[in-house]
Amino acid sequence: MSALGHSVPRLEDDRLLRGRGRFHDDVVRPGQLWLRVVRSPVAHAELRGVDTVRAAALPGVAAVVTAADLPPGLRIPVRQPHPGLDFTDWLQPPLAAGRVRYAGEPVAAVLAEDPYLAEDAAELVGLDLAELAPVLDARTAPADAHEVGVVDFGYGDVDAAFAGAAHVVSADLRTGRHSGTPLEPRGLVAEPDADTGRLTVWGAAKIPHINRRVLASLLALPEHRIHMRETDAGGSFGIRGEFYPEDFLVPFLALRTGRPVKWSEDRTEHMTAANHAREQEHRIELALDADGRLLALRDEAWLDNGAYIRTHGAVVAALTASMVSGPYRLPACRSRVHIVTTHKTPIGTYRAPGRFQHNFVREHALDLAANRLGIDPVELRRRNLLTAAELPHQRPMQVFGSPMVLDGKDHLEHFDKGRAAVGYERWRTEAAEARAAGRLVGTGCAVILEKAGLGYDSAVVDIGVTGAVRVVMGGANVGQGIQTVMAQIAAEELAVPAGSVHVVLSDTDLLPDGGGTFGSRSTVVGGTAVREAALKVLERARAVAGELLGAEPAELVPHEGGLAVRGAPERRLDWGRIAAASFAPRWTATGEEAGLIGRATYAAQGMTYPYGAHFAQVEVDPETGAVRLLRYAVTYEVGRAVHPESVRGQLLGGAVQGIGGALSEEFRYDERGTPLSLTLDDYLWPRAADLPEIQVEVYEDAPAPGNPLGLRGAGEGGTAGSGAVLAGAVRDALGLAGDVGALPLHPSRVRSLMSRGTYRTTSRETSDEQSDEQSDEMSEEKSDAMSGEMSHEPPALEAS
Secondary structure, eight states: OOSTTSOOOOTTHHHHHTTOOOBGGGOOOTTOEEEEEEEOSSSSEEEEEEEOHHHHHSTTEEEEEEGGGSOTTOOOOOSSOOTTOOOGGGBOOSSOOSEEOSTTOEEEEEEESSHHHHHHHHHTOEEEEEEOOOOOOTTTSOHHHHEEEEEEEEESOHHHHHHTOSEEEEEEEEEOOBOOOOSSOOEEEEEEETTTTEEEEEOOOSOHHHHHHHHHHHHTOOGGGEEEEOOBOSOOTTTTTSOOHHHHHHHHHHHHHTSOEEEEOOHHHHHHHSOBBOOEEEEEEEEEOTTSOEEEEEEEEEEEOOSSBOTTTTHHHHHHHHTTTTTBOOSEEEEEEEEEOOSSOOBOOOSSTTHHHHHHHHHHHHHHHHHHHTOOHHHHHHHHBOOGGGOSEEEEEEETTEEEEEOOSOHHHHHHHHHHHHTHHHHHHHHHHHHHTTOEEEEEEEEEEOOBOOSEEEEEEEEOTTOOEEEEESOOOSSSOHHHHHHHHHHHHHTSOGGGEEEEESOTTTOSOOOOSOTTOIIIIIHHHHHHHHHHHHHHHHHHHHHHHTSOGGGEEEOSSEEEETTEEEEEEEHHHHHHHTTSGGGOOTTSOSSEEEEEEEEOSSOBOOEEEEEEEEEEOTTTOOEEEEEEEEEEEOSOOSSHHHHHHHHHHHHHHHHHHHHTOOOOBOTTOOBOOOSTTTSOOOOGGGOOOEEEEEEOSSOOTTSTTOOOOOSSHHHHTHHHHHHHHHHHHHTBSSOOOEEOOOHHHHHHHHHTTOBOSSOOOOOHHHHHHHHHHHHHHHHHHHTTTTSSOOOSSOOO
């Protein structure tokens, strides 16, 4: 039986369920010091001085450092430059000097013998700050001082298409600021070895090999003297594992003091210092012919990047702009994203970066267009989705240097198949009946295009003399079950049980380089590297076993933990015996590694484009404006599922995060730039009681042609369409004439929509005048939110 395509017991689960996980906070080294970061309490100020005398004098304090104690000119670089953009002036230093640019920015670091003493000492550090007016709105920020650059993607004659269009539909839409907020905040432990001059670091998630290169450069320390070791991670979602100021401060201070240093972030720190995400404003326009067929899309957006450009560079802007066309037949498209700095926490990549935003604005604009033209929203999508006859479909542009080739089977077929599987027409009938009875019930659908699998990764597979199989690869464990999937891929090639394969992730001593875990790429790219390494082991093993068995190597096939002659399974050798024989002088040669070992690097020649759809049914409380989620479903084309339950789990978890961002989660600030969302009492996750049973339909109708296993990524598809589908469902429930204006749709915002008198329970008509009036009022609401008037909201969801 194939090892692939079966939901075998996850290798990670036994120890995690028994409480035997090892997270960064579980790492305790003899003689370790504790780090506490002193952060700016204000958003924008001249930093006139930092008084460390009282803190340094406290017994048990080992060191207090400021920017003056660091090597001059340090800035944290981006890991993915963007053509034509120079980020130099906007890169973040490890500690602020001269000026602070967001509340939560690191200003000083305190080392002490225990965490409580470190916190006490940090409170004694005095900051001389002359507060300055903050810039808090990307759309109105002075471009000369705050616009980093513009990311521009497009093709076709957009202006001509709009000039000749029978219908033009436009909307001003905004996505609020939210982020991953994993259960386990960030942390790091670094230990120097005086005898070897080496530095060991625990807790670097997501991209340890990349972070080692950055750290080596900042410390002027050879890479081979830095050992990044894997720990478990209580969630990542893109925001953990990037290189933050603390990722420099902890190792730097360990080397400076000659002692291990440990830092564990608390929740308030996390809410102000870890990457935020999502905040964008869009002006989107659709041009359509008289039959409702898309002629062109034009989108201009302003991305609130916060105070600095962090390691992702322009990735969020590029993904927002390049993929806004989605899986539609679209002859012309132009999308521009202005990257603007403000005095807020810097943003970064968070599960489905750019796609959560552009799916919302595009799909919402399609709903408006359906009303304008008098076409059913489902039918409008059906008329414009790409079909099998048009695929593969190449957009005449490149994304991250790779041609944009939509490699699916049939987007229209998937949409129709998905609607039937979830019973969406029944949902719509139920909603219409509920509205006729006076309830505010609505439905929405949204179609998404995802991306996965760009870049490279490396792997090593070896078999020892006991027959034990080991896999070492460059991905990171962030809770997604990567060890199990990599074991399954190796097991498939070597005919061993997946549970017997030992998987090591991101150990920089065992694997010189690796791509990391981000962008739905670990299985697609890392898994292919594992397969290629296993095939190299198999090739060498066949040569050794062929001589021992007196058979042609080509006639040997993997069978029950070894190799057997094709058609004669009794003539076989197990892996242990083959491995032992491979060390004989006959099989050792200059330039070749001894033993059964294979190393491989797989570099994807282009991205693969998974796709799917989201469906929702909601009810709005007419008194409170609270949105109750009645039904939710996700359909997704994964190409090939190595571990189907893990794919479903990824889509389910992603949907819950997207629902939170669409209905309740939001980082808010007052007029001084002071954060108002500092705890989980203010930043509202959806609760289990708020959610219905979420239906997940995984399809394997279109194996990806770009990799040998046919894999497509699945980590972000559950999040990508949540904002779009819930905005459509709420709009339908209220019978809005215009758009919803902004996400999240918390009760205050929904009450505002209802109070304007622009909704009717059953009407689907729209008017330009009402839409324009609604957009103006949403701008006023935005101003209220910025000034803190919306800082205390009841939960956006009610228990079902």
